[in-house]
Amino acid sequence: MKDVYIVGAALHPVGRHYGKNIDDMAAEVLEKAIGDAGVDVDAVLVASSTAELAERQQLLGSYILESLGLNKTPAFRVENGDGSGGAAISMAYGLLKSEEYNCVAVVGVDKPNDVLSNQQQDIYAAVVDTYFERYFGVTPLSQAALMAKMYLKKYEYRYEDLAQWALLMHNNGVGNPYAYLRRQVKLEDAVNSELVSEPLRLYDIGPLADGAAAAVLCNNRKDGPRLLSVSASTNSTPFNAREDYDVLYSLRDASQLAFKKAKITPRDIATAEVHDSFSILGVLAVEGLGMAQKGGALAAVKDGALPVNLSGGLKSRGNVLGATGVYQLVEVAWQLLGREFKRVDGSYGVIHSMGGVDRFSTVAVVAL
Amino acid sequence: MKHESVPIYWRNIPQYYRLVAKRCKKCGATYFPPVVRCRCGSLELENVELPREGKLVEFTVLYQVGTDFLKQKPLIIGIVELANGVRVTGQIIDAQPNKLTPGTKVETVFRRVVVDGKHGLVMYGYKFRPVE
Ligand SMILES: [Zn+2]
Numbered sequence: 001m002k003d004v005y006i007v008g009a010a011l012h013p014v015g016r017h018y019g020k021n022i023d024d025m026a027a028e029v030l031e032k033a034i035g036d037a038g039v040d041v042d043a044v045l046v047a048s049s050t051a052e053l054a055e056r057q058q059l060l061g062s063y064i065l066e067s068l069g070l071n072k073t074p075a076f077r078v079e080n081g082d083g084s085g086g087a088a089i090s091m092a093y094g095l096l097k098s099e100e101y102n103c104v105a106v107v108g109v110d111k112p113n114d115v116l117s118n119q120q121q122d123i124y125a126a127v128v129d130t131y132f133e134r135y136f137g138v139t140p141l142s143q144a145a146l147m148a149k150m151y152l153k154k155y156e157y158r159y160e161d162l163a164q165w166a167l168l169m170h171n172n173g174v175g176n177p178y179a180y181l182r183r184q185v186k187l188e189d190a191v192n193s194e195l196v197s198e199p200l201r202l203y204d205i206g207p208l209a210d211g212a213a214a215a216v217l218c219n220n221r222k223d224g225p226r227l228l229s230v231s232a233s234t235n236s237t238p239f240n241a242r243e244d245y246d247v248l249y250s251l252r253d254a255s256q257l258a259f260k261k262a263k264i265t266p267r268d269i270a271t272a273e274v275h276d277s278f279s280i281l282g283v284l285a286v287e288g289l290g291m292a293q294k295g296g297a298l299a300a301v302k303d304g305a306l307p308v309n310l311s312g313g314l315k316s317r318g319n320v321l322g323a324t325g326v327y328q329l330v331e332v333a334w335q336l337l338g339r340e341f342k343r344v345d346g347s348y349g350v351i352h353s354m355g356g357v358d359r360f361s362t363v364a365v366v367a368l
Numbered sequence: 369m370k371h372e373s374v375p376i377y378w379r380n381i382p383q384y385y386r387l388v389a390k391r392c393k394k395c396g397a398t399y400f401p402p403v404v405r406c407r408c409g410s411l412e413l414e415n416v417e418l419p420r421e422g423k424l425v426e427f428t429v430l431y432q433v434g435t436d437f438l439k440q441k442p443l444i445i446g447i448v449e450l451a452n453g454v455r456v457t458g459q460i461i462d463a464q465p466n467k468l469t470p471g472t473k474v475e476t477v478f479r480r481v482v483v484d485g486k487h488g489l490v491m492y493g494y495k496f497r498p499v500e
């Protein structure tokens with residue numbers, strides 16, 4: 001089977017983009033990525049979590065291609081909540097491995113700022129079980145908070161230890177020209193920020209933001225970083241019936257398979273982008289990828305040596321929902337190349353894209 | 369949130385009113401929310417009403433809530449383990465957070481969950497409250 005390479009990419013700055021429609025933003029990055037690759041694409045995969053909910057738009061792919069004057073190219077919409085980006089990458093990889101297509105573009109887009117902030121909570125909460133969780137007021141935030149509370153108790157950390165995650169993310173985000181919140185923060189800012197679902201505070205949440213990212217993947221060109229493996233897993237156990245609350249099962253299963261297929265170990269990772277929609281999930285993702293032992297991620301963060309979320313993660317780059325996974329893929333590719341980011345020391349990068357609180361994960365291994 | 373569909377609420381009434389779960393006739397595993405196929409592979413599942421007494425596993429006080437719950441915030445969201453070991457996530461009410469700990473005894477109660485002023489819809493369901 002042919003190998004898959006990332007031959008072109010583009011990112012839209014993350015932020016509040018009141019002046020652009022969802023299809024405009026997606027078309028903008030898609031056009032740039034195709035131009036960057038210098039190829040024609042055979043198919044387009046569109047990752048979006050909230051197009052129907054925030055924009056009341058379906059058939060997004062057709063409207064994105066209309067903006068570019070492209071006709072007849074098949075466009076497919078992929079929705080797996082905030083893990084849509086990773087899901088679309090997984091689908092694109094499969095299409096290219098099967099050689100059904102030679103060049104496929106993946107474009108991720110979401111515009112949560114087109115609705116009011118408390119409506120954003122309703123929309124984001126659509127990733128939890130509508131009938132048995134959302135109906136009673138349960139949200140992803142409250143689930144992450146329960147996991148954080150149990151994790152801090154079990155491994156005897158204080159809240160101040162968890163707040164280090166936000167500090168690291170902001171520190172990293174300063175170097176990302178596409179990040180939403182590009183500033184350093186102090187521990188006291190995080191510790192004194194508004195309590196949102198105890199023990200989690202405002203600084204433990206990746207702010208929802210508008211964004212679009214695109215990558216062109218080909219199996220007939222060898223320029224650019226190579227996608228060594230992509231694996232995905234669903235965790236269908238309901239939150240109330242989870243065995244452990246300090247393990248991301250969907251990530252664990254996807255990463256074991258992805259590492260095995262790529263023939264690398266966690267020690268080979270030079271850069272990882274993980275889905276820290278809430279700080280605790282980033283912490284658990286670091287452990288799930290094997291970059292720290294169980295209960296050891298916060299200690300490792302404090303040591304400052306973890307090459308995780310050099311983009312700033314969802315905390316600083318912003319949580320661009322279904323577009324996040326595509327951002328992560330481009331960020332890792334560019335970190336390996338030293339393009340628009342500082343070049344990382346090593347040849348392997350990993351992305352972890354997740355839908356909901358451990359409901360679905362994609363893990364992709366990228367090599368230079 | 370918009371509540372435009374009465375059938376969605378109506379068909380969940382057995383679960384919302386009486387905590388009706390599914391139990392596998394073959395291996396005894398019990399599922400809440402209900403499922404159609406047991407993890408052991410069996411399709412023979414029966415309805416079973418869950419016990420009303422249980423204990424708190426963990427809880428959080430949630431201040432950032434959706435539009436349905438703005439008037440009720442903060443919500444206490446907890447995981448409750450019922451007497452037969454089945455766990456349910458839901459609201460803990462009539463409680464002071466500083467007096468709640470894992471292990472606190474709770475019981476299931478029936479309460480109003482959502483009042484949709486626009487459509488005149490009042491929807492009910494289970495919640496949990498501490499017992500002395
Ligand atoms: Zn069974």
